[in-house]
Amino acid sequence: MSATKSVFTRLTGKNIVMSYTGPFDGQVLSMFGKNIEHSISADKKLNKTIFKVFIELAQNVSYYSNEQEQTKKGESSGVGTFIIQNNDDHYNFILGNPIDKKHEIILKDKCDKINSYDRDGLRTFKRELRKLPQGERGTGNIGLVQAALLSRNPLNVSFIEIEKEKSFYIIAVKINKEA
Amino acid sequence: MENIHIEGSHTNFFIPTVDFNSETGYCLLEGESFLEDTIEFYDPLIQWLEEFTTEVKNPLTFEIKLTYFNTSTSRSILDLLNIIKDYEEDGGEVLINWYYDEDDIDMEEDIEDYMLDTGLEIEMIPFED
Numbered sequence: 001m002s003a004t005k006s007v008f009t010r011l012t013g014k015n016i017v018m019s020y021t022g023p024f025d026g027q028v029l030s031m032f033g034k035n036i037e038h039s040i041s042a043d044k045k046l047n048k049t050i051f052k053v054f055i056e057l058a059q060n061v062s063y064y065s066n067e068q069e070q071t072k073k074g075e076s077s078g079v080g081t082f083i084i085q086n087n088d089d090h091y092n093f094i095l096g097n098p099i100d101k102k103h104e105i106i107l108k109d110k111c112d113k114i115n116s117y118d119r120d121g122l123r124t125f126k127r128e129l130r131k132l133p134q135g136e137r138g139t140g141n142i143g144l145v146q147a148a149l150l151s152r153n154p155l156n157v158s159f160i161e162i163e164k165e166k167s168f169y170i171i172a173v174k175i176n177k178e179a
Numbered sequence: 180m181e182n183i184h185i186e187g188s189h190t191n192f193f194i195p196t197v198d199f200n201s202e203t204g205y206c207l208l209e210g211e212s213f214l215e216d217t218i219e220f221y222d223p224l225i226q227w228l229e230e231f232t233t234e235v236k237n238p239l240t241f242e243i244k245l246t247y248f249n250t251s252t253s254r255s256i257l258d259l260l261n262i263i264k265d266y267e268e269d270g271g272e273v274l275i276n277w278y279y280d281e282d283d284i285d286m287e288e289d290i291e292d293y294m295l296d297t298g299l300e301i302e303m304i305p306f307e308d
Contacts, residue, residue, distance in 0.1 A: 026191055026192055027191050030190070030213075033193075034189070045282060049285075055213055059249070123288060123292055127295070130253055130254055130257055131257070142253075150285060
């Protein structure tokens with residue numbers, strides 16, 4: 001994943017306050033989660049929002065990245081990369097992982113649908129998804145919906161072609177400093 | 180019927196504190212919930228609540244003091260609340276208190292949405308962080 005990581009870093013390489021590339025197993029999620037929650041900024045409420053967005057989106061990498069790595073416990077965990085940028089009036093949380101190219105359109109459609117809703121629409125959509133049984137196909141959407149609700153900003157999605165059948169999926173969420 | 184007590188922790192994952200007491204009918208879910216296996220953690224709580232509401236049938240006070248839960252946990256909370264709703268419809272005496280940080284608008288909306296989904300009356304109790 002090093003070639004795509006360098007593209008990713010070049011695209012996003014300014015004002016980075018935290019970054020990571022590797023497997024997104026529970027231990028990693030928890031470690032970065034705690035760091036974000038307690039120390040990314042002096043604003044506790046803002047830290048909590050970034051932490052919540054991180055957990056929802058990072059779990060999707062863990063489940064859906066098409067590059068999987070065995071953890072020490074022998075479990076499989078998705079590989080990806082994330083950065084957090086500190087800009088003047090907002091933080092950017094940017095996360096990427098390799099996917100099958102055929103999934104590009106599905107992911108783009110999901111995010112377009114989420115971006116088309118106002119806050120009430122998003123809340124209704126989240127309630128519909130929450131009623132689906134755990135693990136049912138498509139329920140991963142709920143994490144994306146939650147990220148949009150928490151950030152109060154649209155989800156920005158892009159793709160970088162890695163090879164014929166493989167893309168690097170990037171999702172960026174802006175989190176305003178002033179709520 | 181045995182009580183359930185789980186001491187919350189904040190190590191690799193965020194495990195909430197759980198206190199389900201069958202003698203008093205007092206149930207508490209407190210802390211943060213982000214788990215390695217959400218279903219594995221919440222299934223025994225769901226089974227306990229089903230047993231309490233179908234066999235013990237005493238008044239139930241359910242208190243939630245979660246400061247954070249991920250969307251995976253939110254499904255299990257809905258399962259718990261649906262059992263309480265069924266119990267209430269069958270004539271069970273139910274009180275639900277949900278404590279939340281007064282600045283946490285997202286949590287406030289979540290509680291409102293749970294009320295819409297279940298039809299339960301949830302006492303929303305804001306606290307100052």
